[in-house]
Amino acid sequence: RHYGVTASDLLDPCTNLSVFEHILSDCYRSGGTLKKALSCYYSGNFRTGQQPEAAYSGTSYLQRIGYVPGSPHYAVPGTREDQSAAGFYPEAFPAGDASRPRVIWPGAVVRGVPANLRQKNITTAQLSPPSVRRSLP
Structure with missing residues (x-):
């Protein structure tokens, strides 16, 4: 529980962006450069995000997000x-x-789901109470 939110709170886009802003701002204040701040946001330190990672074809986090030095x-x-x-x-x-x-x-600026992409009919399946109880942990 960091920044006063839980993992499930971060599923809300507004909460997620607010926490992102706090983390990136804190990292920038501590590191002093955008490069260090982005690395800190990714990994919690100023070095890891700048180092190539074998799991990502030898690219660093900064390369993968399109950061171009200078x-x-x-x-x-x-x-x-x-x-x-x-x-x-x-x-x-x-x-x-x-x-x-x-x-x-x-x-144009689009908010929400465009009319031509909205799902017209939503189908639901009827579940009996015993089957719902069996599926719960």
Whole structure:
């Protein structure tokens, strides 16, 4: 029980993100760099996340999440509609491109499950009380 939550509490996305924020902030304050903070978030220390792991084809956690050392560009899409740029997605920055970061607005923001993906009919199976009791630990 860390950060005042249980493992089952972390199944709630809002709680999970709140705890993530606390952990990453604590790691950044302690380590002083994003690289160390990400390693700390992954493993609890500043080294393990930077070391290659045989179980993951010799890649480190930082490599697997796309951390590029020394990269000044962090692209985070906005959620505000911008009519002039809606639907426009420029090419990714080439390696070594010295251009300034650009704000790219998504064409649409979706909350919840889109109507065309919602399940229309949900089937349920009737269970008798004795069968439910047998399945409980």
